[in-house]
Structure formats: structure tokens, C-alpha cells
Amino acid sequence: MRLVIQRVREASVTVDESITGQIGPGLLVLAGFAPTDNAASLGWMCRKVVQLRIFGDDNGQMNRSVQDMGGEILVVSQFTLLADARKGNRPSYIGAAPPAVAEPLYQQFVAMVATELGRPVPTGIFGADMQVRLLNDGPVTIVLDSPA
Numbered sequence: 001m002r003l004v005i006q007r008v009r010e011a012s013v014t015v016d017e018s019i020t021g022q023i024g025p026g027l028l029v030l031a032g033f034a035p036t037d038n039a040a041s042l043g044w045m046c047r048k049v050v051q052l053r054i055f056g057d058d059n060g061q062m063n064r065s066v067q068d069m070g071g072e073i074l075v076v077s078q079f080t081l082l083a084d085a086r087k088g089n090r091p092s093y094i095g096a097a098p099p100a101v102a103e104p105l106y107q108q109f110v111a112m113v114a115t116e117l118g119r120p121v122p123t124g125i126f127g128a129d130m131q132v133r134l135l136n137d138g139p140v141t142i143v144l145d146s147p148a
Contacts, residue, residue: 001031001032001033001034001037001042001045001105001109001146002031002032002034002081002082002143002144002145002146003029003031003032003045003049003143003144003145004029004030004078004141004142004143004144005028005029005049005052005141005142005144006028006029006030006134006141007027007054007136007138007139007140007141008023008026008027008028008134008136008137009024009025009135009137010023010024010025010134010135011023011026011028011074011132011134011135012133013076013122013123013130013132013133014130014131014132014133015124015125015129016128020122020123020124020125020130021076021122021123022074022122023071023072023073023074024071024072025069025071025072025137026066026071026072026073026074027049027052027071027072027074028073028074028076028132029049029073029075029076030077030078030081030132031075031077031081031106031109032077032078032079032080032081032096033077033079033082033096033101033102033105033106033109034082034095034096034097034146035097035098037105037146039108041146041147042109043112044146045109045144046113047116048144049066049144050066050067050073050117051067052065052066052142054140054142055069055071062140066117067116067117067118072119072121072122073113073117073121074121074122074123075106075109075113075121075122075123075124076123076124076130076132077102077106077124077126077127079093079096079102080093080096082095082096082097083095099127102126103126103127110123
């Protein structure tokens with residue numbers, strides 16, 4: 001599993017000209033899943049996202065989590081995060097889980113994040129052509145791979 005976590009002032013995802021999810025201050029999480037992902041790796045990544053201290057405290061130090069500051073999280077599936085572009089000019093997606101495997105992992109991850117955060121988590125639509133808008137804050141962008 002690979003995540004790109006961006007601290008945002010606001011973010012939204014649109015499918016077919018309809019907004020499917022939007023947030024104010026918080027985190028935009030782009031999520032790609034591998035065939036080897038399981039409940040343990042999803043849980044580890046979920047806790048990392050919610051507890052990652054990348055928001056400023058009263059002294060301007062990145063010492064607060066999205067949970068600490070009452071922020072929101074928007075999760076968008078993105079299989080291209082597992083692309084391998086080391087050979088040639090056309091990326092290979094062999095490392096990405098096929099949709100039949102990835103979609104349940106995505107749904108499970110979103111549910112875990114919502115539980116850990118204590119509020120609903122807006123999303124895109126799995127497998128759809130999505131337009132993502134965001135206003136980066138910082139910018140702060142973290143790439144996180146599961147321990148496996």
C-alpha cells in the first residue's frame with residue numbers, strides 16, 4: 001500500500017461534474033493498494049494517517065495531528081501510485097492490486113479511517129475518472145508505504 005498524504009486548506013473530488021467528496025482543513029489522502037495488503041497493513045496505515053503530526057501547534061512546530069486539530073480527511077483511490085516506471089517510458093502497473101482485490105481494501109481502509117478519526121470520511125468513486133482539486137497548506141506532502 002502506498003499513500004500520498006497532503007496537508008490541505010481545502011480539497012474536493014468531482015466525478016461527472018458532481019462533487020462526491022469535499023473537506024475543509026485537513027488531509028487529502030491518495031491511496032494505492034497492492035495485492036499483498038491485508039487488515040494489519042491497512043490498520044497500520046490508518047493509524048499513521050490519523051496520528052501523523054504535520055499540523056502546527058501554538059509555537060508553529062508541526063506537532064499536531066489531523067485528529068488533534070479537528071480536521072477532516074478526504075480519501076481518493078489511485079492505482080497509479082503503484083506504477084513502476086524504471087524501465088522504458090510506459091509505466092507498468094503489475095504491482096497494483098486488480099480492481100476486484102483493491103476495491104474491498106479501499107472500502108475497508110476508508111471505514112477504518114472514519115472509525116479512527118471519529119467522523120465520516122468523504123471519498124471519490126473507486127475506478128472512476130476523477131478530478132481532484134486542492135489547496136495545499138505549506139505545502140506539506142508525505143509519501144507513506146506500508147511496512148510490508
